[in-house]
Amino acid sequence: MTMNAQNMPGRTDGRLRVGVVGCGTIALAHIPYIQKAGGDLVALADLSIRQSSELADRFGVQRVYRGAEEMFDQERLDVVHVLTPPNSHAKVAVAALDRGIATLVEKPMALDQNEVAAMAAAAKRSGAILTVDHNRLFDPPMLEARRLWESGELGDLVAIESFQAGRASDRAWLGDIAGGGLGDLVPHPLYLQLYFLGEVDELHATAFSPSGGSAPEELRVLMKGRGKTGVLTISMNTAPGMNTLKLCGTKMTVEVNLNNMTLVKRRDYKVPKIIAKPLPNLDEAWQLVRQTGQNTIDFVRGRIRYYPGMGELITRFYDAVRRGTSAPVSIEEAAAVVDVTGRIWSELAAASQTATRGVVEA
Amino acid sequence: MRAFVTGGTGFLGRRVVRRLIERGDEVLALAREGSRSEELVAAGATVVVGDLGDVGSVLDKVAECDVVYHVGARVLSHGDWDEFFRVNVEATQRLMDAAWAGKVKRFVHVSSLGIFEIDRDGLTISDTADYDRRPTLRGFYTRSKIDADRLACSAARTGKNVVVLRPGLLFGHDHPQQPVFLGRVKKFLRPDLLLVVSTPRYLLPLTYIENAADAVVLAGVTEGIDGSIINVIDNPDLTQGEYFRTLGQVRAGSLRVLYVPVALLAPAVKAVDALHRLIKRRPWAVAYQLLRSERSTRYATDVAAARLGWKPRVGLREALEESLRKSA
Numbered sequence: 001m002t003m004n005a006q007n008m009p010g011r012t013d014g015r016l017r018v019g020v021v022g023c024g025t026i027a028l029a030h031i032p033y034i035q036k037a038g039g040d041l042v043a044l045a046d047l048s049i050r051q052s053s054e055l056a057d058r059f060g061v062q063r064v065y066r067g068a069e070e071m072f073d074q075e076r077l078d079v080v081h082v083l084t085p086p087n088s089h090a091k092v093a094v095a096a097l098d099r100g101i102a103t104l105v106e107k108p109m110a111l112d113q114n115e116v117a118a119m120a121a122a123a124k125r126s127g128a129i130l131t132v133d134h135n136r137l138f139d140p141p142m143l144e145a146r147r148l149w150e151s152g153e154l155g156d157l158v159a160i161e162s163f164q165a166g167r168a169s170d171r172a173w174l175g176d177i178a179g180g181g182l183g184d185l186v187p188h189p190l191y192l193q194l195y196f197l198g199e200v201d202e203l204h205a206t207a208f209s210p211s212g213g214s215a216p217e218e219l220r221v222l223m224k225g226r227g228k229t230g231v232l233t234i235s236m237n238t239a240p241g242m243n244t245l246k247l248c249g250t251k252m253t254v255e256v257n258l259n260n261m262t263l264v265k266r267r268d269y270k271v272p273k274i275i276a277k278p279l280p281n282l283d284e285a286w287q288l289v290r291q292t293g294q295n296t297i298d299f300v301r302g303r304i305r306y307y308p309g310m311g312e313l314i315t316r317f318y319d320a321v322r323r324g325t326s327a328p329v330s331i332e333e334a335a336a337v338v339d340v341t342g343r344i345w346s347e348l349a350a351a352s353q354t355a356t357r358g359v360v361e362a
Numbered sequence: 363m364r365a366f367v368t369g370g371t372g373f374l375g376r377r378v379v380r381r382l383i384e385r386g387d388e389v390l391a392l393a394r395e396g397s398r399s400e401e402l403v404a405a406g407a408t409v410v411v412g413d414l415g416d417v418g419s420v421l422d423k424v425a426e427c428d429v430v431y432h433v434g435a436r437v438l439s440h441g442d443w444d445e446f447f448r449v450n451v452e453a454t455q456r457l458m459d460a461a462w463a464g465k466v467k468r469f470v471h472v473s474s475l476g477i478f479e480i481d482r483d484g485l486t487i488s489d490t491a492d493y494d495r496r497p498t499l500r501g502f503y504t505r506s507k508i509d510a511d512r513l514a515c516s517a518a519r520t521g522k523n524v525v526v527l528r529p530g531l532l533f534g535h536d537h538p539q540q541p542v543f544l545g546r547v548k549k550f551l552r553p554d555l556l557l558v559v560s561t562p563r564y565l566l567p568l569t570y571i572e573n574a575a576d577a578v579v580l581a582g583v584t585e586g587i588d589g590s591i592i593n594v595i596d597n598p599d600l601t602q603g604e605y606f607r608t609l610g611q612v613r614a615g616s617l618r619v620l621y622v623p624v625a626l627l628a629p630a631v632k633a634v635d636a637l638h639r640l641i642k643r644r645p646w647a648v649a650y651q652l653l654r655s656e657r658s659t660r661y662a663t664d665v666a667a668a669r670l671g672w673k674p675r676v677g678l679r680e681a682l683e684e685s686l687r688k689s690a
Contacts (some may be wrong), residue, residue, distance in 0.1 A: 049455050050447065053509040060479075060495030063519075070520050211577050 001324045007295050019043045019075055019101075022067040022083035023051040024286055025169070026106055028312065030149050031059050032313040036316045039079060045071040061219045068092045079321055085173035090115035097122035102129040102321040103321070104314070105216050107187040109334040111177065112342060114337045125330060131317050131327035134191040134336035136243070138316070139309035141256045141263035141291075142192070145247060148254060148265070149196065155251030160196050160230040162189035166241030178345040180215050182207070182235050191329075193232050197225040201342055205347040210237055221344055263310070284292045364388045365582065366427040368414060369434020370407065372399045373537060374472065374529075377575035378431050379407050385579070386468045390423055392434060397420050414453040415445065424457055425464020429582040430455055433472045435507070437538075443502050446455040450506035455513050462522060468588070468631070469524045470581045470599045471514040474507040475593065476660060481486040483657045489528075489665050490686035499650040501506070518589040525588065530595040530661065532533075534571030535688035542609060542685050543568060545602075545619075546655055561625070562603025564658045567595045570681035580670040587617070587669045593661045596681075605678070612682045624656035 005107040018039035023046040027062070034041045038120055043063040044053040065071040072080070072095060080096045081223065082089055082105045090110045096103045109132040111114045123130040128267045135143060147221060148154050168184040177183045202224040207216035215234040220236065223229065243258040253266045264284050270278055316328040365382050369375035370391025379402055382389045389407040391398040392414070399409045412420040414434050424430055436449040454471065461469045479492040493512065497505040511526060518524045535541045543566065545558035571599045581587070603622075610617035624631075631649045638646035666672045676684070 049451065049509075051512060053451060053512070054448070056511065056512065057497040057505060060493075060497070062492055062512070063516060065520075070516075074519050227429055 002216075013076070015040050016078040017042050017075045017076060018079045018081070019045065019071050020055075020083060020086075021045045021071070021096075022081075022106075024083065025054055026173075029307045029310055030083060030314070031055075032267055032289060032305065033307075033314045034081070036311060038289060039314075039318055042077070043071050043075045046196075057129065069095050072096055072099050072101060072136045079104065082106060083177065085171070086111055087176040090119055092225045093119050093267070094122040095127050097130060100126045100128050102317070103130050104133060104317055105334075106133045106163070107135075107191070108338065109178065109340065110338055111324040113335070113339060116331075116338050118230065120335065129317070129320055129327045130331055131320075131329045132337075134195075134329045134334070134337075135188075135307060136188055136192060136258055137195055137309065138312035138328070139258055139261060140304070141258070141261055142245070142309065143312070144263050145245070145254050145256050146195070149247065149249070153252060154247060154254065155250030156227070157196055157247060158228055159246075159248040160193055160228060161233070161244075161246040162193045162230070163233045163235075163242060163244045163246075165190040165235040165238035165243075165296075166289050167236050177218075177347040179207075182219060182236060183341075183345075184218050186219075186341055187337055189232050189244070189245075190290060190340060191222070191333070193230045194336050194340060195333070196247060197223060197228055197230040199336075200230075200343070203340070203343050203347060205344045206351065207348050213340040216348070217274065219344075221339075243337050260292070260342065261295050261304075262288055263352075264288065284356050296334060322360045363583075364390070364426065364430040365429045365431060366390045366392070366410075366424050366529045367407075367431045367433060368392045368433075368453075368537060370402055370521065371399055371410070372434055372579065372613060374532065374571060374574055375431075375536065376401060377571060378433055378578050380405055381575055381579045382431075382582075383407060385583075390461055399498075404408055407466065410481065413648075416447045417453045417456050420486065421460035424460045425463075425466065427464075427466055429470065430461050430466055430467045431470045431472070431578055431582055433578065435472075435503075435510075437503060441502065442603050443505075445485065446502040446506040446668050447509070449507040450503070453511040453515065454587050457516070458522070459518055467523060468582055469514075469517075469522070469614070470578060471510070471524060471526045472578060472610040473526055473528045474504070475513075475530045476504050477511055478659070480654055480657045481625035485657070486660045486661075487593070487623075488662045489593060496624070496645075496650060499645060499647045500562065500658065501651075506650050512562075515591060518591060521589070523588040526591040527577060527581050528591070528593050530567035530569040531573050532569055533572055533685060535684075535685045536614050537571070537641040543680055544606070547652070551620070555618050555620060557608075558602070558606075558623060559622050559624060559652075560602055560656065561621055561623050562601060562606075562619075564602040564656075565598070565660055566602050567598070567659075568600060568605070568659050568674050568678075569594055569596050570685075572676050572684075576675055577666060577670060577672045580672050584670055590665065590669050592665045593667060594666050594672070595661050595663050596678065598661050598663050598677065608678055609682055612679060613686060624652055624675040626654075630655065672676065 011288050016039045017039050018034050044052045045065040045068045056064050079102045083090045089105050093103045168181040174180050200223045205221045207219040209217045219234040221232040245256045248252045264287050269279050313328050365387045367379050371393045379391050383406045390410050391402045392410050463555045478487050479494050493508050496683040514526045533543050547559035549557045589592045606619045637650035672685050
């Protein structure tokens with residue numbers, strides 16, 4: 001394994017040479033941010049030449065490869081974005097990290113803890129930075145929510161609720177991950193949840209399919225952390241699709257709507273009782289009107305695009321690569337998401353076995 | 363040596379077949395069912411009936427050859443992208459894969475000079491120059507040739523025994539459209555007066571078909587050039603003015619050329635483009651292509667001389683005379 005001097009953490013000069021492995025739909029979201037964050041997309045790799053060629057045509061990328069390792073060996077990359085199906089994240093990331101290439105992996109980071117350990121070990125061996133695309137943590141209202149918590153304005157955080165409704169896009173590899181389509185929806189609300197909840201001491205999960213099918217479509221997870229509880233809901237049948245996070249503190253409650261990119265604060269108002277009922281509603285309505293107006297202006301002026309958190313995460317990641325500082329999402333944070341995901345599916349499997357045994361015994 | 367030639371009945375391919383047979387090679391020539399392959403059979407080639415749009419049935423024959431000359435391509439100006447991709451891109455990759463899985467010692471990929479990024483006037487294009495960064499604004503033919511070239515060059519970089527050849531604008535008496543080049547955007551106002559949207563100082567990257575065939579064969583048989591990417595142009599310094607003067611001298615009857623610089627049309631073209639961007643939310647491909655075509659570019663040919671030992675056997679005057687005489 002080789003490590004180029006230019007790939008060592010700590011470089012502060014110029015633009016980064018970036019490669020992308022996996023030329024599917026999510027690459028369309030990543031690529032515009034690469035340039036913006038100070039990277040030059042020099043090469044793409046995908047097993048499908050149709051996928052890589054068409055993406056290269058669209059973005060004027062000069063070089064394509066069918067194998068990721070061929071690309072790593074030829075292109076002296078500083079950074080790679082691993083956007084392949086989840087079952088190959090670990091293999092591709094380890095190959096990149098072993099060559100000293102800073103690596104951004106799409107979510108979910110890996111299928112299990114063994115893969116996580118292999119990726120973490122490769123990052124440690126080479127000193128290259130590894131991070132995971134937990135992009136929603138960096139959406140503008142999430143950054144504000146994080147600030148409110150970290151500055152103490154929320155007070156002590158006691159309860160967290162993350163809610164995700166919708167259906168995963170139909171992809172060939174969904175069968176490779178635990179929970180299939182529902183499993184693909186787990187990482188986003190879970191990493192939001194765990195960012196605030198921290199370590200999970202207790203976990204209870206239940207899932208079912210309203211249509212009676214074998215694949216779960218509705219999931220609820222109750223978690224207990226240190227001094228906080230968290231509830232995670234994933235619904236494939238609720239309409240409309242929705243992504244929200246509610247943070248309940250001892251001084252303030254905050255609700256983030258990640259579909260509409262708004263954050264609504266609800267506080268105690270020291271006002272006469274007669275207006276204590278309508279005032280919070282008026283305040284919330286005003287917050288929504290103001291933020292919707294600002295978002296509209298920002299969108300029209302091109303200040304925000306789709307997946308704004310991804311842009312912020314990529315910018316922070318590239319800065320970390322240049323300066324040799326820590327990754328925007330640490331390996332430990334990403335590993336915790338894989339760990340808790342595994343615990344959810346184990347809990348569900350155990351519950352299902354108990355139920356089956358109960359039916360047989362009855 | 364046993365050679366496999368795609369596009370065996372085409373403008374360039376049939377000359378490559380003939381040259382190889384003259385060398386004493388055994389030639390398998392790919393030709394579509396119903397194409398005029400009698401000439402190939404008469405010359406001594408074995409015709410393999412097949413289609414680049416579905417190369418699966420011929421891959422075992424490819425693997426058994428020593429050299430593959432991938433000359434064939436879909437060159438039509440119409441058709442859908444799927445078809446162009448299948449014939450010009452996917453077939454190239456499948457042929458290369460079959461070659462490397464078999465005993466093939468050299469894969470010659472015939473590409474095109476129209477694939478480069480030309481964002482300003484006066485560039486010199488070497489074999490490592492960038493591809494056009496807006497292939498989606500080019501026609502399907504050029505876009506697919508960029509895609510195929512990118513795959514072949516990727517193979518060349520990773521140590522595969524491929525040679526990528528990029529001939530210029532080909533001409534010759536049996537060219538499917540016209541025996542000699544008469545301008546990209548042009549119109550005969552009178553039989554002796556040709557209007558050309560360009561300038562006399564524009565550098566014309568022409569390659570006479572017989573010279574191109576020489577280069578293709580050399581790319582297949584010259585040792586020690588694996589991984590080379592080679593531009594093939596007869597005279598990199600030939601200006602359009604000089605070309606049309608020579609053509610006027612060899613052509614029956616006089617020829618006057620009226621040049622209309624693209625720059626004259628540019629304001630109108632840019633205005634339509636702006637409207638197009640506003641209404642359709644994307645650039646106007648015609649504007650992109652027209653403005654690109656005014657930028658004069660010099661294509662470096664030193665690699666062809668150094669690696670292949672190639673220089674044009676037939677000069678411009680002789681090539682034009684031959685093309686016009688045989689097409690008459």
